[in-house]
Amino acid sequence: xxxxxxxxxxxxxxxxxxxxxxxxxxxxxxxxxxxxxxxxxxxxxxxxxxxxxxxxxxxxxxxxxxxxxxxxxxxxxxxxxxxxxxxxxxxxxxxxxxxxxxxxxxxxxxxxxxxxxxxxxxxxxxxxxxxxxxxxxxxxxxxxxxxxxxxxxxxxxxxxxxxxxxxxxxxxxxxxxxxxxxxxxxxxxxxxxxxxxxxxxxxxxxxxxxxxxxxxxxxxxxxxxxxxxxxxxxxxx
Amino acid sequence: xxxxxxxxxxxxxxxxxxxxxxxxxxxxxxxxxxxxxxxxxxxxxxxxxxxxxxxxxxxxxxxxxxxxxxxxxxxxxxxxxxxxxxxxxxxxxxxxxxxxxxxxxxxxxxxxxxxxxxxxxxxxxxxxxxxxxxxxxxxxxxxxxxxxxxxxxxxxxxxxxxxxxxxxxxxxxxxxxxxxxxxxxxxxxxxxxxxxxxxxxxxxxxxxxxxxxxxxxxxxxxxxxxxxxxxxxxxxx
DNA sequence: CTCGCAAAAATCGTATGCAATCTTTTCTGG
DNA sequence: CCAGAAAAGATTGCATACGATTTTTGCGAG
Numbered sequence: 001x002x003x004x005x006x007x008x009x010x011x012x013x014x015x016x017x018x019x020x021x022x023x024x025x026x027x028x029x030x031x032x033x034x035x036x037x038x039x040x041x042x043x044x045x046x047x048x049x050x051x052x053x054x055x056x057x058x059x060x061x062x063x064x065x066x067x068x069x070x071x072x073x074x075x076x077x078x079x080x081x082x083x084x085x086x087x088x089x090x091x092x093x094x095x096x097x098x099x100x101x102x103x104x105x106x107x108x109x110x111x112x113x114x115x116x117x118x119x120x121x122x123x124x125x126x127x128x129x130x131x132x133x134x135x136x137x138x139x140x141x142x143x144x145x146x147x148x149x150x151x152x153x154x155x156x157x158x159x160x161x162x163x164x165x166x167x168x169x170x171x172x173x174x175x176x177x178x179x180x181x182x183x184x185x186x187x188x189x190x191x192x193x194x195x196x197x198x199x200x201x202x203x204x205x206x207x208x209x210x211x212x213x214x215x216x217x218x219x220x221x222x223x224x225x226x227x228x229x230x231x232x233x234x235x236x237x
Numbered sequence: 238x239x240x241x242x243x244x245x246x247x248x249x250x251x252x253x254x255x256x257x258x259x260x261x262x263x264x265x266x267x268x269x270x271x272x273x274x275x276x277x278x279x280x281x282x283x284x285x286x287x288x289x290x291x292x293x294x295x296x297x298x299x300x301x302x303x304x305x306x307x308x309x310x311x312x313x314x315x316x317x318x319x320x321x322x323x324x325x326x327x328x329x330x331x332x333x334x335x336x337x338x339x340x341x342x343x344x345x346x347x348x349x350x351x352x353x354x355x356x357x358x359x360x361x362x363x364x365x366x367x368x369x370x371x372x373x374x375x376x377x378x379x380x381x382x383x384x385x386x387x388x389x390x391x392x393x394x395x396x397x398x399x400x401x402x403x404x405x406x407x408x409x410x411x412x413x414x415x416x417x418x419x420x421x422x423x424x425x426x427x428x429x430x431x432x433x434x435x436x437x438x439x440x441x442x443x444x445x446x447x448x449x450x451x452x453x454x455x456x457x458x459x460x461x462x463x464x465x466x467x468x469x470x471x472x473x474x
Numbered sequence: 475c476t477c478g479c480a481a482a483a484a485t486c487g488t489a490t491g492c493a494a495t496c497t498t499t500t501c502t503g504g
Numbered sequence: 505c506c507a508g509a510a511a512a513g514a515t516t517g518c519a520t521a522c523g524a525t526t527t528t529t530g531c532g533a534g
Contacts, residue, residue, distance in 0.1 A: 017311065017487095018487090018488090042514090042515065042516090043515075043516070044514090044515070044516095052488080052489090053488060053489045053490075054489085054490085054515095054516090055292075055487085055488055055489065055490090056487085056488065056489090058516090058517095059299065062296065062299065062300075063299075063303070066300070066303050068396070074254065074495090074516085074517085075494080075495050075496060075515080075516055075517075076495090076496070076497095076515085076516080077496095077515070077516070087395075087396075090394045090395060090396050090397070091396060093342075093394055093397075094394060094396045094397050094400075097334070097335060097338040097339075097397070098334060098335065101334040102334075105330075157327045157330055157331060158324075158327060159305070159324075159327050159328060159331045159403075159404075159407075160327070160330075160331050160334070163331075163400055167396075170396075254517095255517090255518090279484090279485065279486090280485075280486070281484085281485070281486095289518080289519090290518060290519045290520070291485095291486090291519085291520090292517085292518055292519065292520090293517085293518070293519090295486090295487095311486085311487090311525095312485080312486055312487075312524080312525050312526060313485085313486080313525090313526070313527090314485070314486070314526095
């Protein structure tokens with residue numbers, strides 16, 4: 001899969017930062033797995049695709065590299081990250097540490113508006129699960145991540161929110177790489193249970209459910225190295 | 238305090254990224270409070286000081302902006318961050334959530350080498366506390382942060398380690414801004430107690446001590462707004 | 475003397491050019 | 505025909521240039 005095969009919506013951006021808009025587009029493409037891990041993202045190509053100079057493209061790639069979605073090698077360029085099983089474990093270890101606390105914080109701040117937003121989110125999630133087709137699984141992973149991001153935004157700590165954005169994005173990459181098929185619908189029901197606990201202000205329960213939920217997601221991964229990591233890395237795929 | 242008044246060690250960098258070296262220098266200067274919150278960091282000046290073009294200076298500033306140490310405004314430039322009391326609270330809320338878990342992880346991975354490193358670190362910390370002089374307090378804050386960074390590195394999760402780097406850096410800013418005088422020596426003894434628990438593999442105790450330690454640090458802050466935050470912000474100081 | 479407005483200066487956002495480095499192709503000797 | 509070296513091509517790292525935006529300065533009116 002080459003980046004040149006991708007099409008991206010025009011960068012409207014208006015007066016906002018163009019690099020940021022490009023970063024968002026690329027992040028979506030990576031998280032949706034339209035750009036496979038290991039894909040080279042050359043400054044020139046990115047620039048051409050978005051109709052900006054290499055300067056701007058480079059800034060966007062630098063941002064993604066900070067988020068861990070892109071790995072840059074000096075004088076060689078940027079590549080979509082290809083997280084190792086160890087990295088995958090660290091991503092989920094981080095989530096186990098952070099997200100239960102976020103659930104507790106969010107439980108104390110739920111408003112009716114928040115509940116409505118969660119309901120809408122879960123509806124959409126269910127719709128994607130019901131759907132079939134080549135894009136269904138991608139949308140499903142995306143929507144599932146959005147649930148966690150919504151939770152983080154309700155918790156009201158912008159620093160943790162940003163950490164979660166990074167962790168969710170990396171998780172999507174990991175799931176795309178190492179995920180087995182099933183379980184996602186199970187994840188949907190777990191989301192619903194968490195929301196129920198949040199609605200009732202039962203922070204302890206929400207926190208415990210979240211911890212189990214993360215465990216379930218990670219348990220669905222196959223983190224055994226697939227045929228020697230050295231080989232895969234050597235072939236850059 | 239102007240950035241032009243600062244002197245920086247030459248950027249050796251060898252083959253490594255020059256922008257990264259500049260970022261590290263600036264970060265140290267900010268954390269040490271040689272650069273006051275609100276100080277303007279213009280691309281041109283930074284470039285001149287480090288003898289690089291604006292391109293490289295800009296990249297360094299972009300990195301600092303990701304870490305939250307610098308705030309950038311479009312078409313206006315970059316400024317040393319001036320965290321609000323609310324931001325300060327969020328920094329410490331994040332640390333309360335993350336660091337006890339890091340302590341637990343570290344407790345399970347302590348080696349004699351690690352213990353030695355901690356001992357050396359605490360020695361240095363004690364030395365700075367004993368010292369008097371204009372730079373003593375800066376060095377003290379820095380060394381205190383280094384204890385937490387060392388702990389994060391022992392925990393063995395590179396993602397959490399990076400989060401901690403950001404949180405510790407932001408904490409230093411917050412302490413410099415809102416810290417009352419005392420208590421730091423108290424922090425030193427708390428570090429020693431934490432190390433003792435780590436050495437004994439008593440992860441629960443280490444975790445609990447860490448939580449209290451963070452509470453104590455935050456309790457030493459005076460987070461009341463000082464004369465209307467709007468005014469301070471308007472005056473950019 | 476102060477206020478408001480216009481011109482000048484400074485600074486940022488971005489494109490582009492050149493040298494350095496890496497990759498690929500081509501050439502040569504065995 | 506193949507291995508290794510040399511050249512050609514592509515890509516990055518960085519500096520610089522120029523238009524756009526913001527800030528400062530200068531000056532005249534009130």
